[in-house]
Amino acid sequence: xxxxxxxxxxxxxxxxxxxxxxxxxxxxxxxxxxxxxxxxxxxxxxxxxxxxxxxxxxxxxxxxxxxxxxxxxxxxxxxxxxxxxxxxxxxxxxxxxxxxxxxxxxxxxxxxxxxxxxxxxxxxxxxxxxxxxxxxxxxxxxxxxxxxxxxxxxxxxxxxxxxxxxxxxxxxxxxxxxxxxxxxxxxxxxxxxxxxxxxxxxxxxxxxxxxxxxxxxxxxxxxxxxxxxxxxxxxxxxxxxxxxxxxxxxxxxxxxxxxxxxxxxxxxxxxxxxxxxxxxxxxxxxxxxxxxxxxxxxxxxxxxxxxxxxxxxxxxxxxxxxxxxxxxxxxxxxxxxxxxxxxxxxxx
Amino acid sequence: xxxxxxxxxxxxxxxxxxxxxxxxxxxxxxxxxxxxxxxxxxxxxxxxxxxxxxxxxxxxxxxxxxxxxxxxxxxxxxxxxxxxxxxxxxxxxxxxxxxxxxxxxxxxxxxxxxxxxxxxxxxxxxxxxxxxxxxxxxxxxxxxxxxxxxxxxxxxxxxxxxxxxxxxxxxxxxxxxxxxxxxxxxx
Numbered sequence: 001x002x003x004x005x006x007x008x009x010x011x012x013x014x015x016x017x018x019x020x021x022x023x024x025x026x027x028x029x030x031x032x033x034x035x036x037x038x039x040x041x042x043x044x045x046x047x048x049x050x051x052x053x054x055x056x057x058x059x060x061x062x063x064x065x066x067x068x069x070x071x072x073x074x075x076x077x078x079x080x081x082x083x084x085x086x087x088x089x090x091x092x093x094x095x096x097x098x099x100x101x102x103x104x105x106x107x108x109x110x111x112x113x114x115x116x117x118x119x120x121x122x123x124x125x126x127x128x129x130x131x132x133x134x135x136x137x138x139x140x141x142x143x144x145x146x147x148x149x150x151x152x153x154x155x156x157x158x159x160x161x162x163x164x165x166x167x168x169x170x171x172x173x174x175x176x177x178x179x180x181x182x183x184x185x186x187x188x189x190x191x192x193x194x195x196x197x198x199x200x201x202x203x204x205x206x207x208x209x210x211x212x213x214x215x216x217x218x219x220x221x222x223x224x225x226x227x228x229x230x231x232x233x234x235x236x237x238x239x240x241x242x243x244x245x246x247x248x249x250x251x252x253x254x255x256x257x258x259x260x261x262x263x264x265x266x267x268x269x270x271x272x273x274x275x276x277x278x279x280x281x282x283x284x285x286x287x288x289x290x291x292x293x294x295x296x297x298x299x300x301x302x303x304x305x306x307x308x309x310x311x312x313x314x315x316x317x318x319x320x321x322x323x324x325x326x327x328x329x330x331x332x333x334x335x336x337x338x339x340x341x342x343x344x345x346x347x348x
Numbered sequence: 349x350x351x352x353x354x355x356x357x358x359x360x361x362x363x364x365x366x367x368x369x370x371x372x373x374x375x376x377x378x379x380x381x382x383x384x385x386x387x388x389x390x391x392x393x394x395x396x397x398x399x400x401x402x403x404x405x406x407x408x409x410x411x412x413x414x415x416x417x418x419x420x421x422x423x424x425x426x427x428x429x430x431x432x433x434x435x436x437x438x439x440x441x442x443x444x445x446x447x448x449x450x451x452x453x454x455x456x457x458x459x460x461x462x463x464x465x466x467x468x469x470x471x472x473x474x475x476x477x478x479x480x481x482x483x484x485x486x487x488x489x490x491x492x493x494x495x496x497x498x499x500x501x502x503x504x505x506x507x508x509x510x511x512x513x514x515x516x517x518x519x520x521x522x523x524x525x526x527x528x529x530x531x532x533x534x535x
Contacts, residue, residue: 118447150409154432161531168431168525170411177409223531287528 025106032103033078037070039126039242040081040098044069046249050257055094056087078104090263092133099127123155127212132236132259140266142218142232143280145191146181147202149212153179156212156239162219165283173199177208181215183283186276191216194265197258201251210252212239214259216266219284224291230284236263352482356475363471372466381469385456388473392449392480395490400442402489408434414502415515415524427515429524437501441485452476 001009048069051058058064059072060083066072074082079100086093101124102108112124134140144162157163166181173192174180182188192199198214201207218232238259243249272280318326371377412432418424432440456472459465480486484503487493495501502514515521 117443118450150411150433151436154430154436157431158530161528164530165526165528168411168413179411221531222533223528283526290528 028106029104032106032109035103036078036081036100037075039100040073041069042249043098043128043242043252044072044083046243047253047256048072050253050260051085051094054088054257054260055085055091058083058085060084078102088260090135090267091260092135094130094132094260096128096130099129101126126242128240128242130238130240130256130259132238132263134234134236134263134267136267137218137233137235140216140218140234141269141271141277141280142234142284143187143272144181144183144215144217144219145187146213146215146217147174147178147198147211148181148215149208150177150179151208152212153181157181160215160221160237161223162215162217162221163213165219165287175202175207178202178211183280184276186273187280190269194269195258195262197261198255201254201258204251204254206248207251207255210241210243210248211255212241214238214255216262224287226295227288227291230288230291232284234266352479356478359474359478360471363474364467367467367470370470378466381466381473384473385469388477389449389453392476393446395480395486396442396446396449399486399489400439403435403438403442406435406489408438410434412437412501413516413521413525415520417513417515426527426529427520427524428529429521429527431525434501438485438489441483441503445480445483445485449476449480 048058056062060074064071072083074084076082079102081098081100083096083098084093102112116123144166146163146166148156148163148168153168157168163181166183169180169182169185169188171180171188180188182191202211215237216234217237218234220229220233221237222229224230236259238256240252240255243252271277318329321329370381372381410433412430412434414430415427416430417427452472456468459468484499488495488499493499498504502516505514
């Protein structure tokens with residue numbers, strides 16, 4: 001039989017199945033990728049107006065005139081996208097990070113879904129984190145204040161260091177699905193007074209489908225490891241969800257707009273009363289002490305390790321010497337000890 | 349109400365006697381016992397899914413704060429404040445209960461399919477249903493018991509390794525609340 005004949009007789013059903021499943025996988029990959037890109041694109045489309053009226057530059061390059069939202073996105077893999085805006089009074093820049101589910105790989109996606117049923121607290125989802133950095137982060141008095149969606153508040157507290165130094169307080173100034181996380185009652189009252197635009201947007205029904213949390217904080221989201229991490233640098237963190245209809249998109253844009261405008265108001269804000277400032281400072285001092293303690297512990301451990309190493313080296317050097325020399329050294333150290341003992345006895 | 353541990357023991361002893369009298373070699377009996385086991389598990393999952401549905405429907409967003417002791421043998425030393433809602437807490441309870449059921453099924457599958465034991469099928473058709481009905485979360489949402497007394501959240505857990513209790517007093521919560529325990533990157 002020639003090769004052609006063999007190919008004709010051979011049962012190709014297995015190969016057919018393999019090729020089909022590979023093709024299916026590839027198709028699903030591109031579909032998933034399109035879903036992720038589409039989500040980010042429509043978010044940009046919904047918020048572009050706000051960003052372009054607020055900022056000189058939107059997107060990674062200056063003077064983008066394109067109407068295609070893909071031109072405003074920096075793609076960092078199938079699940080990570082970013083966008084950026086700069087050029088505004090009081091605001092240095094805004095960075096929006098999109099972290100999406102791995103829809104491009106349905107195998108890991110279904111595995112993640114499966115584990116999320118069994119593993120409590122593991123609940124992968126799409127995430128939008130907008131960080132607004134004021135031009136002079138030291139111009140705003142240090143404090144931590146946040147409005148947090150109650151649906152996921154334990155996770156929000158776990159993932160953000162700055163929220164874990166606040167107290168959770170329910171209030172009738174908020175819709176029932178939100179709560180305050182704040183350092184003191186006076187901080188809450190002041191910010192509620194100042195951020196009128198934001199709190200008005202919060203009254204809109206369906207806001208819990210759009211906003212995860214909004215925080216004004218001088219502390220960082222990750223737990224501090226050095227004293228530098230604890231230096232007050234005020235930033236505004238906005239964690240959003242992907243809107244699923246037009247009303248939600250509009251609301252989301254309104255919230256973003258109010259958060260950016262709030263920077264002007266915060267810069268112009270009067271300083272805290274001494275009592276409030278003292279309380280806020282006390283919290284930070286306690287944190288500084290904690291970090292210092294941890295640092296000292298690390299240093300002490302390093303020192304102890306160095307000591308043991310030096311001792312080991314000395315012993316190794318001793319072992320290399322000839323027996324006579326070792327004896328000499330031994331005697332010397334013995335004499336030394338005896339002298340020490342004698343001097344102690346005399347002193348008594 | 350009888351202590352559930354005691355009634356479990358009584359049921360187990362009775363069922364062991366009963367299962368001695370049953371001829372598991374008979375293929376119709378075997379089929380029946382298997383069907384009973386599957387039905388009981390379907391009932392349990394139905395119960396839990398109904399509970400979950402009820403929790404989502406009630407959507408109780410009341411804030412719940414409690415101080416969790418460090419997990420035994422985890423290396424943690426500090427107890428941690430958990431700030432959550434009644435809804436999230438209840439859903440977590442259902443998830444952990446369902447996890448327990450899955451573990452039971454995996455165990456049973458090993459015993460029955462690999463080790464060829466049939467006796468436990470009968471007991472395992474009754475005890476898990478009983479313990480599912482006795483779950484606090486099911487008592488509250490399916491049988492409409494008020495969440496007070498023994499059913500007050502956070503539920504008391506009998507711990508094996510002498511780990512501390514969950515604390516809900518104001519002082520403990522106030523101390524743990526601003527401890528700055530968040531934002532730790534795990535890698």
